[in-house]
Amino acid sequence: MKSPIAGGNGRAAPLYTQRGLRLPDRIVELFDLGCGSHRRACLFLVVLCLVALLPGFFSIPPVDRDGARFALISRHMVETGDLTETRLGWEAKRTRALGLHWFQAAVVKAADLVGVPDAHTRIWLYRLPSLAAAIGAVLLTYWAALAFIHRRAAVLAASLLASSVALGVGGRLAVPEVFLLGSVAAMMGALGRLYLAERRSGPAGNWDQSPHEARLALAFWAALAFGLFTKGLMTPLYLLLPLAALLAMDRSALFLRRARSYPGLGLLVLVAGGWFLLRRYAPPETQDEFVMRTLLGQVAGAYRGFTGLPGIYTLLFFALFWPAAPLAALAAPIVWKARRIGSVRFLLAWVVPAWLLFELLPTKVPAYVAPTLPAIAILIGVAVERGALALGNMRLTRVLWLWPLIGAVIAVAALLGMAVFDRTTSVLAWPLLLVGFFALVVAAGSVRDYGIEKSALVAIAGMLVSGFGVMQLVLPNIESFWMAPRVVAAAAREPCGAEAGDIEVGIAGFNEPSLALLLPDAPRFLDGAGAADFLKAGGGCRVVFVERRQEPRFARRAEAIGLRIQRGADLRGFDYNSLREVRLAPYRRG
16 A cells, blocks of 8 residues: 555655645645736735845845945935936936936935935835836736736746846846836737737738737837836847847738837837937036035946856856746757747747847846846746646756755855854844755755646745845845945944034045935045045044045145044945955044
């Protein structure tokens, strides 16, 4: 007589299956409940996004550089009332899209009106639009997936995106990349429906639009306009590349006739024309606004990517799209064999041209490939729904052991960073990281018994548990990474602050925008000699923080102008942008 927990071959199942069977079944039951209707699916995905994104959302300080730069620009918009100025410090050009800044400024202004204290310095307020955009991107991925697969597989595809590292990073930062992700998902979801409708009707089909097609065409143009509004001229690239690929493969662009929409085109012209007019004919800066901006000094520039050889994006993909990346590797050969199927062809056109272009460009910016992730998630859903991942080749499933491997690397790196830089650890994080790792091991080791879908859901659950430990309990508590809050706290402890009112802060050698965002009043970003002049000229309460590489110039200039100085305790940390140790020494007049 077989044991009730025996496997199909009569052998007893592994120990972790005996003890852990109930929890995976509970996870699948919850997933089944979420797939019961479109309304339940949307609610399930929203809750999943909140569980994935809220850990660390309020506790992680401003992240340099782009997240803090965008928030600082929006703060200046609130303080000055100028909704067209997107420059910081001595920058000469203002070419950024305005959408994200307007959303952030609106949130901060509303928070200030309802009485949130120090609203303009609270980074989580600037992150709220990105959180909403991340949730919208997941829901739009679900909607786009419904053009190619049924509801259950569409929910799985959207869940893979919701739990990915790429969305987790973008949803926690005050950056526009998640807006681009959602815009591309909506744009390509509408275009995919029109493309498949044209393939079903054939070249001799009716040129008249149905009401449904008219709505899809309007959604297509509206998504393109929204992408231009929030991200700028990068948005059309993710449309032109798939169109060129489909034209080359099909030798026909007749499906575009179904995308005609005069209201949609008018909306696009309105957004593009409005952006041009605001840039071209915006009111000139007042003298006070100019002085406020230029006194800030030379703020650190935006992230420009890194130089890498072709293939680096493929390696980064396993980190960006973890834990779904092993499933994509498993589905890749099957999807390629089915490339002549209309839905698969469209999804490959969404992914492959953009990926190849960015691989060939010498400058690598990981965010550039993020808009292809919804298509990759949908392709995984296609493979799962059609039974193509039915474990026909068990050798290929060995790639799923990347789940616990990459999970262990992330957990160890977080704990090791805390131990190396701060010489401490998080006792509360250890159990969560171990439970998450165990779930990933179960997901990879029990794929023969569970099947791909159930194993993927267990892997997502393991990622959420370990992600809470890393993002909520480890990363915010690595004090060496977060120099700006420590500088602000040190400035607030200055003995002259209580008598002289607001303290004036100068800093030399550390010009990250996070510091300017967190201080009540803008600091002065200087060099060593300028820091001495700043301290000498001040009649009120002033303090300068001088990085050790700027201290010789500071000391020489102080001696030359007869400045007597008093030094405080050093602040030591790590600059993760330049990958170097930082030591800031506070100086005040002696």
